[in-house]
Amino acid sequence: MEHQNQLVVIPLQDLIAVIEGLFKQFLNQENTPYPSLHSEGSVTKIYTRYEVADILKRCPNTVTKYINQRKLHATPLNGQYIINEKDLVKFINNQKK
Numbered sequence: 001m002e003h004q005n006q007l008v009v010i011p012l013q014d015l016i017a018v019i020e021g022l023f024k025q026f027l028n029q030e031n032t033p034y035p036s037l038h039s040e041g042s043v044t045k046i047y048t049r050y051e052v053a054d055i056l057k058r059c060p061n062t063v064t065k066y067i068n069q070r071k072l073h074a075t076p077l078n079g080q081y082i083i084n085e086k087d088l089v090k091f092i093n094n095q096k097k
């Protein structure tokens with residue numbers, strides 16, 4: 001039986017969204033090997049820039065602009081950004097002022 005290799009082409013934005021979704025699922029696992037994600041028994045919530053864009057009702061590029069302007073703290077990970085819930089809350093509160 002012969003196997004044929006197939007090339008699958010998907011838009012870059014779709015690939016990034018899939019990778020960010022997988023990363024978020026990994027971070028939300030109870031048995032994660034990274035104890036720094038936990039503080040006093042509770043899990044620190046992490047968002048992708050796409051999720052932050054949905055929360056803020058902005059486009060992902062605007063979220064990237066906030067990050068580049070250092071208005072919103074984010075951690076780069078493999079060319080993408082992850083945003084801690086505490087940093088997002090701080091950003092939102094600063095925007096209300």
